[in-house]
Each structure stands twice: as structure tokens, then as C-alpha cells.
Amino acid sequence: MYEQKEAIQNMIDWIEEHICETPSLMQMAEHIGYSPYYCSTMFHQITGMTVKRYVAGRRLRIAALALRDTDERIIDIAVRCGYSSQEAFTRAFQAAFGCTPAAYRKEPVPIPLSIRQVVLSPDFYRNRIGDISMNKPFLTEAHVKCEFIPAHNYLGVWEDKARNYGEFWQYHDCDSICGIIDSLSNVCDPIITGHTAGWYQINGERRYFYGTGVPADYSGRIPDNFEMRAFPGSYYLVFYHPAFDYLKDNGEVMGRVENLAWNFDIGSFGGGKYEWNEDLCQCYQRHYPEVLGYQVLRPIRLKQDICLCVCGNETI
Numbered sequence: 001m002y003e004q005k006e007a008i009q010n011m012i013d014w015i016e017e018h019i020c021e022t023p024s025l026m027q028m029a030e031h032i033g034y035s036p037y038y039c040s041t042m043f044h045q046i047t048g049m050t051v052k053r054y055v056a057g058r059r060l061r062i063a064a065l066a067l068r069d070t071d072e073r074i075i076d077i078a079v080r081c082g083y084s085s086q087e088a089f090t091r092a093f094q095a096a097f098g099c100t101p102a103a104y105r106k107e108p109v110p111i112p113l114s115i116r117q118v119v120l121s122p123d124f125y126r127n128r129i130g131d132i133s134m135n136k137p138f139l140t141e142a143h144v145k146c147e148f149i150p151a152h153n154y155l156g157v158w159e160d161k162a163r164n165y166g167e168f169w170q171y172h173d174c175d176s177i178c179g180i181i182d183s184l185s186n187v188c189d190p191i192i193t194g195h196t197a198g199w200y201q202i203n204g205e206r207r208y209f210y211g212t213g214v215p216a217d218y219s220g221r222i223p224d225n226f227e228m229r230a231f232p233g234s235y236y237l238v239f240y241h242p243a244f245d246y247l248k249d250n251g252e253v254m255g256r257v258e259n260l261a262w263n264f265d266i267g268s269f270g271g272g273k274y275e276w277n278e279d280l281c282q283c284y285q286r287h288y289p290e291v292l293g294y295q296v297l298r299p300i301r302l303k304q305d306i307c308l309c310v311c312g313n314e315t316i
Contacts, residue, residue: 004042004046008046009120010031010032011028011031011032011039012119014028015054016116019058019062021082023055025039047119056092057096057114058114059083060081060113062081063077064093064104066080068104068105068108074101074102074105108183109221110220110221112175112176113179113180113182113183114175115175139249141256142239142240142259142260143239143240144238144240144260144264147238148233148235149236149284149297150191151232152191152216152230153215153216153218153228153230154192154209155218155222155226156197156209156212157177157211158200159171160207161207162207162208163205163206164208165208165285172225177210180223180226181195181212182194184212184220187215187220188212188213189212189213189214193212193213194212196211196284196286198296200282200283201279231281234277235277235299235301236281236284236298237264237266237269237300238297239258239260239264239298240295241253241257241293242292243290244293253293257296261283261298264298266300269300274301275301276299282299285297
């Protein structure tokens with residue numbers, strides 16, 4: 001199965017490079033060295049969609065972002081994205097998103113943009129090569145630092161039944177939610193960016209959420225199943241590992257960071273003056289393996305008795 005997934009991932013990567021060139025199934029088949037029938041069948045089996053549907057969705061994504069972010073004429077966008085006419089583009093756009101390209105340009109509401117498929121994962125890599133030693137020269141122990149995050153709004157989905165990323169997607173459609181978040185990339189908070197997920201407290205237990213930070217004055221449409229919540233500014237302890245090889249080391253890195261984060265003795269930080277602030281703020285997760293690495297952020301605050309003392313002495 002790994003070989004088939006690897007072939008389809010190569011096919012997806014090739015499609016992404018030639019998305020506006022009207023790539024044919026024959027060209028894609030020649031690129032990865034399998035028959036067109038095999039490519040078509042395996043693509044559908046592994047991704048759950050046909051090649052034609054995937055290409056059409058990715059083209060509409062490019063077109064929608066061009067409508068939102070540029071002044072390019074609609075007819076020019078249609079032709080550049082492989083449509084035979086503006087009318088054909090309008091029909092496809094309205095069927096996918098429920099509005100015309102002109103209406104979307106005037107009011108770019110959240111829409112479920114097609115996301116790039118990824119069919120390889122660290123699990124498949126490990127299953128193929130078995131247990132291997134980690135890349136010792138590139139992996140380190142998890143570290144901790146402090147960061148201030150200003151007050152912000154968060155637009156997302158909070159799932160009371162999910163304790164982590166994997167469980168979250170058992171209850172929600174990944175492509176739909178991620179596509180909607182991608183369509184909000186023009187209004188994302190600069191710190192709590194798109195796809196910054198994490199954990200919140202419910203009855204003393206951690207549960208998982210997924211979404212994006214948005215500006216305090218965000219007044220756009222709230223997508224179905226999403227809600228918007230406001231969070232105060234707070235300091236956070238950032239437990240982190242720098243950039244790493246996602247396929248080879250993702251599980252090990254996440255384990256190291258989360259083990260440090262969830263077992264950290266807050267009394268050992270700042271001379272014992274701080275406590276967790278998770279009743280007012282949520283914990284965030286940043287997962288950008290090859291660029292940022294992996295981070296878990298837990299909010300902290302001065303202990304109440306220290307705050308009262310400091311305020312009483314008029315030092316803040």
C-alpha cells in the first residue's frame with residue numbers, strides 16, 4: 001500500500017505544478033510510470049475523489065483567491081484557470097460555492113476551498129521501513145520559552161468529544177473545515193494564524209478545537225458549525241522543538257514536546273510567582289514541521305496573591 005500511496009502523492013504533486021495547464025490523465029500516468037486506468041482507479045480509492053474532481057476543485061481555489069486578492073478581470077481569471085469561457089467558470093463557481101464570481105469578489109464570504117491532498121503520513125513511512133533510530137543529529141530535547149499574545153478573537157470549532165487532532169476529525173469533515181479556514185487567510189490574526197489549533201478545558205479535562213484567529217473587529221459571516229470567541233491578552237509558556245523531518249520524526253517530536261508541556265511544574269518558573277491561566281485562555285498548538293517545528297503554548301498569569309501585593313504597592 002505504501003508504494004501505491006507514494007505513486008498517488010507523486011501524482012498529486014505533479015498536478016499541483018501543472019494545475020493551470022489542463023493536465024491530462026495520460027500525462028500524469030506517464031509522469032509516475034503507471035497506466036492511466038491504474039492511476040485513475042488508485043487515485044479514487046486513496047483520495048475518495050476522481051482526478052477530474054480534484055483538478056476542478058484546485059482550479060476553483062486558485063480562481064477564488066484571485067477574485068479575493070487581485071483586480072484581475074474575471075474573464076482573465078477564468079481563462080488562466082483553464083475554463084473555456086467566463087460563463088463556464090461562473091457555472092462551476094456557483095455550483096461549488098453558491099454564489100457567482102462577481103458576488104464573491106464584492107463580498108468574499110467564507111467558502112470551502114479545496115485543500116491539497118496529502119496521502120503519505122509518518123505512520124506509513126514507519127510501516128514501510130520498520131522501527132528505525134531517529135535522526136539524532138537533527139532532534140533535540142524539547143525546550144521552553146515565554147511569549148505574550150495580545151487579546152484576540154478566535155473563529156473555530158470546539159469539539160467536546162475530542163481530546164486531540166485525530167479524534168477531532170472523527171466528528172468533522174477535514175476538507176470542508178480546512179477549506180473554509182483557507183478562505184479566511186486574508187483576515188487571519190498575525191499571531192494566531194490559520195490552522196492554529198489547540199486544547200480548552202471542560203470539566204477539568206482537555207478537549208480539542210480547530211480554526212483561526214481573526215481581528216477583534218471581524219464582522220464577516222460565521223460559517224456553519226463555527227463560532228467566534230474572544231480571549232484576553234496573556235503570557236504563554238511555549239514548549240517547542242525546532243524544524244524536523246515530518247515523515248521520519250513527527251511522532252517522536254510531538255511526544256517530547258507534549259510530555260514536557262503537560263508535565264511541566266509551573267512552580268519552577270519565575271520563582272514560583274506564576275500559575276496556569278487555562279480557565280480564561282486556551283492552549284494553542286503550532287505544527288509546521290519543516291519551517292517552525294512543533295509548539296504547544298500554555299497560558300500563564302501571576303498568582304492572585306502576588307497580583308494583589310503588586311497592585312497594592314502601585315508598581316503596575
